[in-house]
Amino acid sequence: MSDSLLDVHIKHTLQTVHGKMPMEIALSLPKGRILAITGPSGAGKTTLLRQIAGLLTPETGKITFGNQVWLDSAAQGSVAPQLRNIGFVFQDYALFPHLTVEENLLFGLPKGSDRSIVDDLLNATELSNLAIRKPNQLSGGQQQRVALARALVRKPDLLLLDEPFAALDYDMRYHLQDMLLKFHRQHNLTMILVTHDIGEIFRLADQVAIIENGKIFRQGTPAEVYANEQSKTEDFVIFGEVLSCIKQADQLLVSALVENKVRQLTLPLNLAPEMIPGNTFTLHYPMDVARVTLIRH
Template sequence: MSDSLLNVHIQHTLQTVHGKMPMEITLSLPKGQILAITGPSGAGKTTLLRQIAGLLTPENGRIAFGSEVWFDSAEQKAISPQLRNVGFVFQDYALFPHLTVEENLFFGLKKGSDKSIVDALLRATDLSNLADRKPNQLSGGQQQRVALARALVRKPALMLLDEPFAALDYDMRYHLQDMLLKFHRQHQLTMIIVTHDIGEIFRLADQVAIIENGKIARQGTPAEVYAHEQSQTGDFVIFGEVLSCVSHADQLLVSALVENKVRQLTLPLDLAPEMIPGNTFTLRYPMDSARVMLIRH
């Protein structure tokens, strides 16, 4: 794509529980768009983010961001992570344990930047009253909010988010999704987010890519990808166990164990009889494309 900001074409070998698996990814992302990446565990989603950020070097290929070449195996070129204008929100938070919440944010601030953004992000993430605490004094959800705020404080050209809202309850997750969208609009951020939440994909993403066995199986708008998947290969299937379920704003907010992780799902009210805590379930998407689209604001 001629208007693409990020262009990736890499080959790598993934080490999985089943042995070695070849990974080959080609994708392009225009400036200002949000790409959601989803797919089964072990397919290469986190590996791809780490390669783009420069934290892991692909075996072969090329990664370019605008006019900058970040990685080129043919030229033996690999730009260090510090020189890539990337904000990364890790699954394990990666906070500095000896720094307070506020100090973690200031550490991420570029020299000469307006320091008022630190206070603004502390307020937006509901962390102002925790600013003097250190990470070991915070819950997992609180640490995840600090990690998100620290990544945003740099106003990076590219944001990479690895399941950033997985540990949060519905209200905080929805609030931070809303904050992320506002930040995205204000600063025209380009983002890639790994998520298993279909509602989150429809709410946040311009494009979605499903990675299976180290390759992109389908890519397009959320409506295109899931409509295509339904018509060609059957519905997208999620298996899980219900942990909790409440109704809120004409939707079901379901906490479920999916792929050995706790996921937060937003579902139609008419699924309530199946969403009893302790029950196992099978969900097929799109159950109703028009209805699913309503959760994107």
């Protein structure tokens, strides 16, 4: 018996700017895990989320969730999207413009449910003071919090997020990532996140799958998939973002996003207070790696 909560085995034909492209995906996701999906535009990432949600039907395949069969093309069976208990956060937020913040959340609340969860989520997402505003009166970060709260109000078994923080500045993106991790820990959420942000993948995901040309090109933990390039000691100045930091003997082993590549840096122990995941940094190499100094922003 598989310990996977979600199993996806589908085949589909994607219509791309270069013509038709076969899509063939097989993946499994255990309960309570976060899977990040990344890859070039047009590879099939959003299509896959929509197929899992039941908003798009693949040509052939099977999707199971626990003991439920959500899709079985061989048996010509498919469970309607509203019966899959999925929370979906779209890239464009998809809020109802004529409804207030509170009304958007109430719309997502299943009939007969206790509405106190709406108040709880408004408080948790720091939206209580904005409850009577409409989406066009909110900033991008505020709209994204509404979209996230609306997806969570139905207490979903599975949360799907399609590049939810891509349009936000760094500080807001980090704040919402932190909020998402808090919800994940509190409710043991199972999530699939589409993102192009490698720092976001390292911060949020247990597993990452790179999709290219409609197929999973590589899959594993973020470290297994990305951390395969060594830093160059001849670099004079390094600008980066800390992904992870481990103390080992008398040094720090730091995984950092540098120029869109994951680098492994060996640094002095005195930099430990600065090498916190999510921190950005500038490292200056005067002569050699043993005398790295930090230039604070």
